Structures are given as C-alpha cells and as structure tokens.
Amino acid sequence: MSISVKTFPSANEAAQALSADRTARFLGGGTLIMRAVNEGDQSFSTIIRANDPVFTQIQPQGDRIVIGAGLTMSQILASRELEFLHAAARVVGGPAIRNMATVGGNLFAAHPYGDLATFLLAVDANVSVAGGSGGRETPLAEFLRDRDREPRPVVLSVTVTRPQHGALRFKKVSRVKPKGISMMTIAANLPQQSGRVTGARIAYGSMGPVPMRIAAVEQALEGKSLDEAGIAQAVGAATAGLEPPTDAIASSWYRREVAPVHLKRLLLERQGI
Template identity: 30%
Template sequence: MEFLSPATLDEALAAKAAHRDAVPIMGGTDVMVELNFDRRRPDVLLDLTRVTELREWDVVDGHVRLGAGVTYARVVDELGGHLPGLALASRTVGSPQIRNRGTVGGNLGAASPAGDAHPPLLAAFAEVELASAGGVRRVPAAEFYTGVKRHAGADDELVTAVWVPTATGPQQFSKIGTRNAMVIAVAAFALALHPEERRVGTGIGSAAPTPRRAREAEDLLAGELDWEGRGALRETVAAEFGRLVAAAADPIDDVRGTAAYRRHALGVMARRCLGWAWAEQQDRHREGGH
C-alpha cells in the first residue's frame, strides 16, 4: 500500500488526479475501521491531515463554508450559533475521542446512510464543494448521495468543504439507537425552519439507501405554519407531518432494527422535533416584542 501525505490542497488535488483510486483519509474514523477489519485494502491512501486549508471555516455571504477537515468537536464548540442543527448532531457522534478526530467532510466522503451529519445538512439546504485539479463545483446535498456509500464526486475529486446557510430559524436533530451513547443510528431525523423563506427543511438518516429529504412533509408544514409565530401548532398538522416523514423513508430490516420500527421511530422523532422547533419559534416571536 502506497501512502501519500501532501502538505497543501494543490498537492492533494494533484495526487488525486494522478492516483484516482486513492482513498482519502483525515480523521480515519471510517477508513481505519474498514482497514482493520480487512473490508478494504486500497493500493493508495491519501492522507489529508497536513492540509491546513481543509481545517478552516468562514462565513461568506450568509453561508458557513465549513472545511472538510473541521472536526465534530469544533462544530460543537465554534458553530452552535451559526449551524445549530449540525452542532446538535455532532454532539451525538461517537465518543469525545471520535468527535476530536472525525470530520464532517469524512462523513460526506463515506456517504453512509447512517452518517449523523447528513440529516442536518439536508435540512439546512447545504451544498457540498468538490474540487479537482481542473476546478471546483458545488452539488446540493439532496443530489450528492447517489447510492449506499456512494456520492456524486468524480474519481479525481475530493470533498473540500460544505456550504451551509447560517440558521435563520430553529433547527432540531434527533436519533435513536440501540443504546444511549456511542451508537450508530437506527434512525435519525433533522428539521430546520427557514422563516425568511417560509420554507421547511428535513433530513432522514439510516432509514433508506441514502440520506434523503421528506419533501411532501416539508410542503405540508410550509403551508400550515403561522410563520409569524403567533399560532399554536395544531396536533392534526403535527400528526400528518410525522406520517409523511415516515412515508418518505425506505428502511430495511437489519441487526439494529426492523423496517417497521424505523418508520415508527421517524414519525415520533418528526413530531417531537417539530414541537421543539415551534416552541423555539414562538419564544423568538415573543422576545421580538411582536
């Protein structure tokens, strides 16, 4: 196995162009597991830990450009105000050691249906930045996931960042697992309210071949909510929202849970996240003095 360790992003992109089958590694929380269990034996490993450009984040035109090498721990510590949904999800990732090593970019590169970062990125209408020696492009998160552990990146491209609109409304995340901590999600759900656009974003994880949005549920809620925050949330609306979220999933039976359980859990989590988010929206309205 050949091990490449570029020092700059340009060097990393040149290496990926020259070795298109190279497997990128940053925190190693996914790749090292596959190597240790002999599930993967690549000819070339592309170590990105020395590429400082990937460890930076900035706010640009109302978006956070989050470098692919920013760890979950830093998202929790530094970005809770800008990206509350992603920060909530990041708190649930593994152990403190995993959060200190694992990265959002690594989660995107692995493209596992159970990745915790995917639902909040979908709900926030994020875009994934893909770069190659030939240029840079951005792909909406909803179009990024193409199959089980597959994504829209070309074989000469690296995930270099994700662009996430800064939150303008409440965001929530919930997941259920086989125990209370350090667990792979049996099912996960994220919700983001975008009051300035009067839009709703959702994200479903670990309940379909790819992470996905529940678009019918989003449309229902966008049309039913009192976006000024004055009205109470009707139980019939919350129930129908939960039903539509569950219907948008395409789960399977596996060792962690049955398809029926995943659908039920998604409906419950959707209603709960909506209740929490709407309570926050009403609090904002009251604090605004309207």
Template identity: 55%
Template sequence: MATIGGNIFAHHPYGDFAVALLALGARVVLAGQGAAKPLEDVLRERGRSSTSPIIAAIEVPRPRDPRAFAFAKVSRIKPKGVSVMSIAAHLPREGGRIRGARIAFGAMGPTPLRATAAERVLEGQSLDAATIARAAQLACDGLDPPTDALASAWYRREVAGTHLKRLLEKMERG
C-alpha cells in the same frame, strides 16, 4: 479522524451530522470542480458514479432563527449510541407560516434523504397539531429504510412518524 467530509459519506447507522447539514441546505465544494453544489445532489451523484470526488469545503447557511432548527437521534438503550435513525428539521417561519421547510432522515435510505412529502404538507402552514399529524403520516413517503443490526426496515417504517411527530411538537413548543 471523524471529519465532516467523511461523515457525509459514512454508511448508516453513522452519518448523523450529514443529516443536519442536509436539513440546513448545506452546499459542498468538490475539489477541482469550482462552484458549490447542493449536498443532496452530491449524495445522489456519489451513488451513481464510479468516481469519488473529494469534498474540499462545506458551506452552511446560518439559520436566521436558531429555534427553527431541531435534530433528534434515535438510538436503542443497548447498544447505546449509533442511530436507529436520525432526523433534522429546518422550518423557518414568516408571519407564523413555514417558508422553505426542510426535513431530513438518516438511516432511512442508502444516504441521508429529505422527507419531501412531509415537507410539502408543512410548507405555507403554521406548525400546529393538525399539520404535525399530517407530516408524521407521510414521514416515510419516498424513503427506503434499510435492515441492519440495529433495526429492520419494517421497524424503522413503523416508528419514523412517531419520532418526527415528537421532534415537530418540541419545535412547536419553542
């Protein structure tokens, strides 16, 4: 069916949409569990739990400035399509400074994951060549890329910073 709920739990190299939702700070309502929870908590708990609650609804905050959000899907020429990795960044700015940076990677761990080290480098800063370079250097900190038929863990680590840099440079240009 290719539902959004299914995409959240699809294993790499699928699950691109879940990466965008994670960067946007989506919250998830689980059937029979009342209040919405952050998507990242639901992803983490699913890995630990033997039960699999059903996603009944997803709440996505609308970015105030659509230019503060960007997404990149990195795929090979052959086979074209599925992701070597996907990256989403939401970098809202106030007075030129980033407030509430969120960067998420897909196919860089068992579930979509936030690149918290890169987020910390960007938080409170302006998006310029120096901060982009520092964020790119730390892109893989805390991530645990898999080896699969598309790419090895080593390759994913090698190229993640370059792809994050390109995405952030595109956002810098506006």
C-alpha cells in the same frame, strides 16, 4: 497487503492523485478508513492525505459560512460560529471518535452513520470539491446521491446559509445511550413567518442508503402552523415512498412504524436550535 501513504501539500494535488488511482482512498480523520485497514480491507492499497489549510477553515461570508471538510466534530463543538451544528456534532460517536471524525468523512460514512450529513441537508448545505469543477458548489442531496461513483472527489468544504434562530430541530434515535448508532436521525429546519412554516427542510438519516430530504413531509408543512392539526398531514407522509433498511439495530418494518412518532414529537417541540 501493504498500504502506501502519500501526503500532498495542496488539496488539488491530492485530488489529482486520487482521481488517477482507483486503489486510492482519501484520508479524513481515519475513524472508518483506518478501521477498514485494520480489518484487512483489500479494496484499496493507497491512502492519500493533504496538509492544505483550506480543510480546517471556518469562513463567514455574509449570511453564509464555509466549513472546511477537515474540521473534526470536536472542533465544531469548540466553535461559537458553528453553534447551530453542535447538536449534530455532539451525537457522533464518543469523545475519541469526535476528536478524529471529520465533516468530509461524515458525508461518505455508510449507513447507519452520517448524523452530521443529515443535519447539513436540513440547512441546504452545498459541497465544494478540489480540482476540475472550478469552485462549483453542488447541493448536498445531489452530492450524496452520486457519492460512491468513481473517480472520487476530494471534498474541500461545505457552505451553509445561517439558519433562522430557533428554526432547527434535531433528534438522533438510538438504543444505546449516550453514544449508540442511529436507528433514525431527523433534522428539521422550520423557518416561520407570522406563525406559518415557510421553506421547510426535513432530512432523515439511517432510513435509506444515504441521508435524504423528505420532500413529501416538507410540502405538507408548507404554510402550516406547528400544532397538532397543522402537522397532521406531514406526519401522515412521514414514510411515503421510503424503503428503510433492515439492520442489526432495527427492521425496515420497525423503522416505518416509529418514524411518524419521532417526526411528530420533533415537530411539536416548543424550542428549536
């Protein structure tokens, strides 16, 4: 089957074209979509691109920062403004993948991918899409829950509030170093006041169909200190209500067994990002 490629000057035009054609897919960096083309995926026959500069903006707005969906992992790594995202951008594939892989594409990457998306959940990212919703921002957790619904949106950017210095921790557990895929990814945002955690955010990747926040762990950390006694309840809740997937990397059982160990190690790390 032949594939037609349509390029638009603006994100809104691309969004219109995408919503009008169920056989169309938007092209980010193409690391997944072009692989699908090469593998003979018949589920789409049109690729839509946009040259809109909005996709590659990095726009500080007070304590918030707007991050264009077309920025690649390498561009993130080259940006001082986005230094707090470096730990996550650095673990996405190898150098060739990072030169192409975009922020927007990572939000749609199926299990076991989505390392950056996991990190973005922990910094309360909101997603802006082109077209109808008039600049409305959707919390990333909500966006991920609905992401596979048709018609698909074109993501313009994600906006995050700058995290407290040293509050972030991130760990990608994989079996092949340095660029294996994730057995489990954990991102933690642990702001503290007077030595007590306030407003904890904990997100897991590869532990469900999409990256997700782990409310039971977040609640168990509230008001606690980050020591063995303070985190015990949170570690006990590490997999509460979760049904991790079984795949070629690990079984569901194994993921459940090791998740509390990795969470505990991360929470007890002395130095954050």
